Amino acid sequence: MSTSARTMDKPLDWYNRYARHIALEEVGESGQLALNAASVLVIGTGGLGSPVALYLTAAGVGTLGLVDFDTVSLNNLQRQILHGTSDQGRPKVQSAWETLREINPEVKVHLYQEKMTTANALDLVQEYDLVVDASDNFATRFLINDVCVQAGKPLVFGAVLQFAGQVTVFTQEEDCGCYRCLFPESPPPELVPTCEQAGIFGVTPGIIGSLQASQALLLILNSDGHTAGEILKNRLLIYDGKQASFREISLARNPECPVCGNPDFDLRKVEYTETCAVDAPPAVSISSRHTTTVPLADIG
Amino acid sequence: MQAKIEFLGPLKQLVDGQDAVEVHAASVGEALEELQQQYGQLGKRLLAEDGSLHRHINIYVNEEDIRFRENLQTVLSPGDQVTVISAIAGG
Numbered sequence: 001m002s003t004s005a006r007t008m009d010k011p012l013d014w015y016n017r018y019a020r021h022i023a024l025e026e027v028g029e030s031g032q033l034a035l036n037a038a039s040v041l042v043i044g045t046g047g048l049g050s051p052v053a054l055y056l057t058a059a060g061v062g063t064l065g066l067v068d069f070d071t072v073s074l075n076n077l078q079r080q081i082l083h084g085t086s087d088q089g090r091p092k093v094q095s096a097w098e099t100l101r102e103i104n105p106e107v108k109v110h111l112y113q114e115k116m117t118t119a120n121a122l123d124l125v126q127e128y129d130l131v132v133d134a135s136d137n138f139a140t141r142f143l144i145n146d147v148c149v150q151a152g153k154p155l156v157f158g159a160v161l162q163f164a165g166q167v168t169v170f171t172q173e174e175d176c177g178c179y180r181c182l183f184p185e186s187p188p189p190e191l192v193p194t195c196e197q198a199g200i201f202g203v204t205p206g207i208i209g210s211l212q213a214s215q216a217l218l219l220i221l222n223s224d225g226h227t228a229g230e231i232l233k234n235r236l237l238i239y240d241g242k243q244a245s246f247r248e249i250s251l252a253r254n255p256e257c258p259v260c261g262n263p264d265f266d267l268r269k270v271e272y273t274e275t276c277a278v279d280a281p282p283a284v285s286i287s288s289r290h291t292t293t294v295p296l297a298d299i300g
Numbered sequence: 301m302q303a304k305i306e307f308l309g310p311l312k313q314l315v316d317g318q319d320a321v322e323v324h325a326a327s328v329g330e331a332l333e334e335l336q337q338q339y340g341q342l343g344k345r346l347l348a349e350d351g352s353l354h355r356h357i358n359i360y361v362n363e364e365d366i367r368f369r370e371n372l373q374t375v376l377s378p379g380d381q382v383t384v385i386s387a388i389a390g391g
Contacts, residue, residue, distance in 0.1 A: 137389050138389045141389055159389055161388040161389075164308070166309075186356055191344075198390075249383065
């Protein structure tokens with residue numbers, strides 16, 4: 001881009017780095033500034049979280065939060081492209097940050113090497129504009145849904161198994177359902193195999209995570225008053241990698257949903273096990289489980 | 301009534317990997333009963349012990365979730381498109 005096209009008081013490197021975004025009518029300089037000012041919490045830095053974090057970083061999202069308690073294993077590397085062979089045994093969030101800072105050191109990255117629990121969930125999501133669910137189990141997914149409903153944070157959902165994927169967005173608007181409107185409860189553990197048991201075609205989370213990243217960026221770009229693109233609101237996109245095909249199913253809000261239909265819902269009263277029923281007995285009281293979340297690193 | 305039932309994602313394995321199967325049934329529940337005769341694992345994977353639909357399984361008749369209609373008693377009409385999906389959690 002020539003310097004004559006510069007209309008804002010930004011360094012030339014800024015114009016160069018984001019030139020292909022700025023050239024888009026749907027983004028432009030104002031959209032890029034919106035991306036630079038946005039913050040996104042990505043929960044999980046594995047198969048889905050890798051493309052999500054890579055694309056959000058490359059796009060210049062201002063602040064990224066990465067949540068993952070796990071360390072890198074050799075069997076992760078077939079699909080978790082944030083991490084490399086030499087990262088085995090290291091915390092995933094640390095490995096992820098080192099990859100991301102090489103791509104775009106302007107992005108501020110907060111690392112949370114911990115599990116998402118009822119004790120830290122609200123503190124975590126309240127710091128961010130929107131949340132991306134890149135987790136890998138039902139208990140965490142229901143917790144993420146419930147905390148996003150409670151905090152009013154838009155949630156970009158994605159999940160994969162074998163060659164299959166699902167993507168949708170829960171905007172927390174009055175006319176949009178939540179994950180529990182779609183699937184009220186998780187399956188009995190014996191009925192649904194994990195990725196470890198069932199396997200996963202390595203590129204599947206790459207495709208679904210890329211769609212999640214796209215939706216997260218559109219949510220940010222749409223929030224400054226214009227529509228850059230359509231959000232998968234009340235629409236479940238279903239991917240079949242064996243057929244190279246997508247299907248879409250319309251979703252409806254359940255007015256009797258025990259979470260988004262219940263103004264008194266309190267996630268601290270739910271025990272997030274693999275069943276995740278909302279009428280489960282209360283978990284340990286919040287006061288005894290509360291911990292203050294401290295980022296491992298703030299990279300400005 | 302003749303209806304086409306599509307199983308998406310990993311649920312295809314319940315019907316030997318087929319994209320869709322055809323049934324003659326008056327309701328969704330009858331359709332599942334018919335399929336259960338042919339595919340032994342299908343009932344346990346879709347239905348709870350009390351005969352209700354597992355809450356991680358969704359069945360849509362012409363894109364409408366049967367939970368918001370008559371559940372397994374939802375009537376099928378000729379040419380109806382039935383789609384079955386399951387929650388998945390991998391990441």
